[in-house]
Amino acid sequence: MTVSATRMPMPGRWTERRREAIAGYLFILPTYIGFIAFVLGPLLGALVISFTRYDLTAQPTFNGLDNYARLLTDTRLHQSYVNTLVYVAAAVVLMNVMGLALAVMLDRKLPMWLRTILRSAYFFPSLVGLAYVAIIWQALFQPDVGIVNYYLTQLGGPRVPWTTSREWVVPAVVIVDVWKNVGFGMLIFLAALQDVPKEVTEAAEVDGAGSWTIFRRVTVPLISPAIFFNVTLTVIGAFQIFESIVVLTGGGPGDASRSVAMYIYEQGFQSFRVGYASAIAMTLFAIIMVVTLIQFRVRRSWVFHE
């Protein structure tokens, strides 16, 4: 085969355009294969299994809507959903407000080295494995000798039973989860803030706007795509909260800090009720999908695109 032969424009299928298209498809093929094999396939599989009774050893048997009927009366599930909604609300508000606040503090005239140190310090928790730092957090939260309670009582506060009482265990999980993830949001906000053109804010300043007004009327609209991105991500992430709770409290005491994702895992892989676990997973999937669709819908009213 000669070079000229391959260069020859072939009529029909082998036009340059076609070839580019095929190359393009080949490039995205791995992603699609991955999506079908590891996302869509299991999703459809879980949907089918959710209508069966399946213990992993015997063949699944069809049991209609039994699993879905059970969702309505399962008080442990209801408790897990209440906990999860609290996590979502707390995580979305705290992570985004604090992430933005940290980013604004860093987006000012600071010596380069100081900014690097602070940025790394805030981002660092996102990098370390939670399983390791959970041990430290448990020690910090220890009711009698923990540092958190030491300072609380020094300041005249009460001795808080962080992980052993029903009232305080959810706040304890929220603190650890926010600490863990706030740096990631901060980094995205910071990148967005640094992209805000200086001329625009300076123009506003010249026009007599105060710094709060500039922030609210100029900066926030300009970084609204980053806000949208962060909010969407934290909502989805918070609905699936799992690791932070497993390592800190194991879902306890009782079910006081259990999340839906943990409950799905327990039902599926500890109690071997795979059909029921799949039905719960379907409800969680549906809720996350609806919430995300709503977010995309209302996005038009507040997210500013240049």
Add this chain to the structure above:
Amino acid sequence: MIDRPISRRTLLKSGAATAAGAAAVAALPTMAAAQSPAVPQVDGGYTPPAPDTTATLTISNWGDPNDQAVYSGVAERFKAKYPNVTVNDNFVPITTWTDYINKILADVAAGSAPDVINIAIEGVRQGISRDLFRPLTGWVGSDPEGAALVADVDQRLLDGLSQDGTLYLLPNTWNTMLIYYNTKMFADAGIERPSDDWTWDDFLAIAQQLTTGDGDSKVFGFVLPYFNFGLTPWYYSNGTSQLNADWTASNLTDPKMAESVAWIRDLVTTHGVAPHPQGADPYQLFPAGKAAMTGAGHWVVGSFQGAGFTDWDILPWPQRTTKATVYGVSGFAVHPGSQHPELAWEYCKLLGGLETQMGFVAIGGATPALRAAAQSPEFLGQAPNSELFYQAIEYALPVAAPTVFSTLDPAMGRALDSVLAGSDPAEALATADQEVSQAFADVAG
């Protein structure tokens, strides 16, 4: 909470509890007697396999390194008897008994069923319901060696390994819960050894007297063995249980259950005689002199000896309405799909035999099931009042180990945690009750 890995102690930690409602406690022994596998007449018709038999035996086993050493001794003795038989002694880490059973079922489905299965009472009902065990009654009736082993074991231990009068497992070792107390601390405080029929109130008074100090010098009167098997005596000695008499339904809404759970909580909160169980390992605090009493089976004796701790003695569990405690037993079964059932049975006899039992005595583990081992000077010489361990079977009831054990055990754990965190006992138990009842319904459906 435990200082060495899986051992017979696991049997206890994972152990749930047991027996029956108030009336049921009284009724149970009768019922058990009615169901007892009457040791059949031995007809001597059994012929053991020829010594030159060639085969491979697979054992589904579990245990800590000390146990493994005892079991490898069994494999060697078997090899001497059957030199052409290869033994694969597979040790499986136990997370839950359901998980262990599922692993065996997966092996069965993959065509590599084990010949011999070592399992504890918690997995027996579940194993029987999944056809994992071949009935042993035939062999026990025709093999004088097997009959002799069974005859030397208390009937109640055999009951724990039987269903509807059929024996499925040859007993290994067993455990019960007794109160361990620090003899030096009792003497220093001028407290006499209480009678064997002491009550909850006697217990509390002593625990209060022995709770002293503050901060680093704090000493507690008691430290809770905070796992289902260890908490169960508080239910049984109050004349109640997590389940009905035949283990087919939850009894968690019995007010006496709530009363027992409130009592456990009050030891920590109202009375303050026991530390919060989180981070309080009874088997470190007690030998360290940080707690004057705790509850345990024989399994701690080896580690107390190893630590040079000798200032202790044992007492039966205190009673409220009933003198009662809990027991759990493990045993060896032959899988029905075994290609060499007679060889597997021969192996089981070695596993459950006197030499193996004495091996467990030597490592200071659980109580041997054979009276010959439990009455040996080696066993009785290990601790003061050692005879109380085997005698406890007279008033002990089996740990509640229904087919839905893997639901019951964690549900009880959550209920207790929740109560210690401030929930109402009756409410927490109602949640557990819903879960356990649903699991029973699932099994039935």
